[in-house]
Amino acid sequence: MSGVRAHDKRLLELGLTLPGFVERNKVIASLPSLGLLYLAASTPEGHEVRYFEAESDASEPPELYSCDLVAISTFSAQIFEAYAIAGRLRKAGVRVAMGGLHVSVLPDEAARHADYVVVGEGENVWPAVVEAAARGAAPAQFHSTSYAPVDIAGLPVPRFEILGKRAYNRYTIQTTRGCPWRCDFCASTVMLKAPYRRRPVDMVARDIDVIRHLYPRSFIEFADDNTFVDKKWGKDLCRSLLPLRVKWFTETDVSVADDLELLELMYQAGCRQVLIGFESPSAAALAGLEQRADRKARWAPQYADSIRRIQRTGIAVNACFILGLDGQTTDVFPEILGFVAEVNPFDVQITVLTPFPGTPLYDRLARENRILQPGAWNLCTLFDVNYQPAGMAPQELREGLYGLAERVYSEEATRDRRRNFFAQRLPDRIYTERH
Numbered sequence: 168m169s170g171v172r173a174h175d176k177r178l179l180e181l182g183l184t185l186p187g188f189v190e191r192n193k194v195i196a197s198l199p200s201l202g203l204l205y206l207a208a209s210t211p212e213g214h215e216v217r218y219f220e221a222e223s224d225a226s227e228p229p230e231l232y233s234c235d236l237v238a239i240s241t242f243s244a245q246i247f248e249a250y251a252i253a254g255r256l257r258k259a260g261v262r263v264a265m266g267g268l269h270v271s272v273l274p275d276e277a278a279r280h281a282d283y284v285v286v287g288e289g290e291n292v293w294p295a296v297v298e299a300a301a302r303g304a305a306p307a308q309f310h311s312t313s314y315a316p317v318d319i320a321g322l323p324v325p326r327f328e329i330l331g332k333r334a335y336n337r338y339t340i341q342t343t344r345g346c347p348w349r350c351d352f353c354a355s356t357v358m359l360k361a362p363y364r365r366r367p368v369d370m371v372a373r374d375i376d377v378i379r380h381l382y383p384r385s386f387i388e389f390a391d392d393n394t395f396v397d398k399k400w401g402k403d404l405c406r407s408l409l410p411l412r413v414k415w416f417t418e419t420d421v422s423v424a425d426d427l428e429l430l431e432l433m434y435q436a437g438c439r440q441v442l443i444g445f446e447s448p449s450a451a452a453l454a455g456l457e458q459r460a461d462r463k464a465r466w467a468p469q470y471a472d473s474i475r476r477i478q479r480t481g482i483a484v485n486a487c488f489i490l491g492l493d494g495q496t497t498d499v500f501p502e503i504l505g506f507v508a509e510v511n512p513f514d515v516q517i518t519v520l521t522p523f524p525g526t527p528l529y530d531r532l533a534r535e536n537r538i539l540q541p542g543a544w545n546l547c548t549l550f551d552v553n554y555q556p557a558g559m560a561p562q563e564l565r566e567g568l569y570g571l572a573e574r575v576y577s578e579e580a581t582r583d584r585r586r587n588f589f590a591q592r593l594p595d596r597i598y599t600e601r602h
Contacts, residue, residue, distance in 0.1 A: 168221040168241040168248055169198060175565065181572055186384035200240045200339070201339040201390050202289065204269065204325035209293045217331040227252045236262045236300040238293075239281075243269040243354075243523055243547040250280040257282065262300045268354055269544065272525030274308050276396050282289075286541075287311025318342055319366050324377050337416070338378045339390040342371045342404060346392040348420070349458040350444075351531070354523035355392045368407040375411055387437075389417035402418075405436035406428070420440045421466050424473035430480040441477065441514065442485040445470055448506040452494035458527070461519050471510045481592050483513030491520040491564045493557040500567040504574055511587035515575050517547040518593065519568060520556070521586070 172500075173179055199218075207216045219228045225248040237256055241249040244267050253263040266285030270277040277284045283296045283306065288549055291314045299307065312369075324428050345356055347363040363471065367469060378385055394417045395401040401423075408415075414437045421443050423429060432440075447453055450467035457463045466473075476483050507515055522529040524547075532538050537555040540546065546553040552561045552570070559567070574580060 168225070168239065168245045168252075169200065169563050176235075177565075177569055178550055178572070181569060181576075186310060187442075197334070197336050198339055199327075199330055199333075199335055201325060201341060203238060204242050204327060204329070205240055205290055205322065206293045207326035208241060208323040209290045209353070211294050211297055214297060216326065217330075218326075218328060220333070223250065225252070227255065228408055231256060232259050233260060234261055236264060236297065238264045238266070238373075240267055241265075241447050242267075243544045246270075250277075253280045264300070267526065276309060278306065282306045284308045285311070289319050289553050291315050319364050320370065322366070322370070324374055327378055335382075335385075337386050337388040338382060339388050340374050340378070341369075341390045341413075342366055342370060342382055342394055343391045344398075345403035346460075348393065348394055348462060349527075350456055350457055350463070350575070351527040352456075352520060352523070353392075354526050363396065365397060368400070368404045368545060371404060372407045372469050375408070375413055379413065385413075387413050387415035389415060391416065391417055391419075393420055395419040395423045395429065398423075398429050402429055402432050405432035405438075409437040411437070414439045415439045416442070416585065418444075420462070421445065421470065421473045422438045422470070422477065424476045426446050427480075428478075430477060430482065438482050440483040440485055442516070443489060443491075444487045446487070446489045447492055447495060447499065448488075449494075452492045452499065454494060454527050456492070474512050475504055475591065478511075480589055481499065483588055485516055486510075486512035487516040487518070489518055489520050489553070490568055491554075491556045491559070495556075496558040497563055497567055500571045503525050504571060505576060507580075508512045508586070510590070511584045513585060514587040515584070517568065517571055519552055519564065520554070521547055521549050521551075522554055523547055 196576065203218065207218070210216050215232070217230070219231060221227060225245065225547060239249050240251060253265065256263050262282045263280075264283040264285065265277050265281040266289050268286055272288045274284045274286050279361075283295060283299060285292050286310045292309045292311050295314070296309055325449065329404060343363065343365050345363045346353070349356065375387060378387065396419075419441050423433070423441065446456065446463060447465075448467070448470060450464045453463040453467055455464075474486065477484050486507070490499060492499075503517065520528070523530050524544070532554050533541070539553050539555065539561065543553055551566050555561060556564050
């Protein structure tokens, strides 16, 4: 179960005419679940494994009812839909397993809707779940801490072949797990208790090679939170990708702009876009957001120069901003609009601060009684307002999002940003190393 669907009716109406928002939504909706493909690869021999996508109306394909065990992967925003599917399957006698970020944070909630609940990373737990289902064991929770830690250097090739001939515009590969930084709003580290880990670069190349042969000319998305934290390893990764001649996208932090050799290697290795969380153009609104070394606030003064430096290499920047941070007032809307117009990142993503369960942000807002509808996980869409902002009223935040979205995602603004991107690229790139 994937995709992003706002509940806000006004935003849904705007979405019909917002190319930037609609395009990114389609990309997210068309990504296969890498987590499920890893579980498929971790399934003991002797079992038939199939892959299904929920229908666009969140109903389940009828073929699921012929299965003995169904593993469901979803986000918080769709957890109620996932519980409904699980309920129908269980009523028909199909056993259901659930895991992932939301379930790992709220396993007791999930246990009311699933037979088997996996808490934490699933690859080393999954064989025990399959075995339990095979012998008809009673419902149970499986905690990854009770099993050997996942060694990402030894991960099997995900079972990409079970995707069949479905039309995906991107295929996902994982090169790293976790992120060494600790932003208070980030849900990605909730489940991953282990340190930031990097996969051996030859294993990454192996997995991409499998995709290349199954789905020629496919575009790759690295399913990472922050790929290029380790610059030396990042350069080794790029060198390993050079012979594969693939195009790819990833998420990373703005520090990649400080290493021109790395940027050039990324471009030569096929990187065509990076998604970077800038969150806010001003350092004041970012103070304390990154809880280890306040990196977001320290990087902010170089944001404009960093975007220009990355894009001159030929790599497009998808600049992400969060509306409603505690240090923001309604001044943030014209501030972001002006920044985007001046700097011209290729793509822009604007979202609303979202208190995902299990994050430091959620815990803080809950203590301060600022969650408007506790437990309304269906509002964890990144676009719906479900908390009391510090510097404006909830409706002011909504109205600001509407106005900013209309202007940032207009056809004219989108066209101008992309035209400026191609105009500012260096006509000739000097490759910094011989291969």
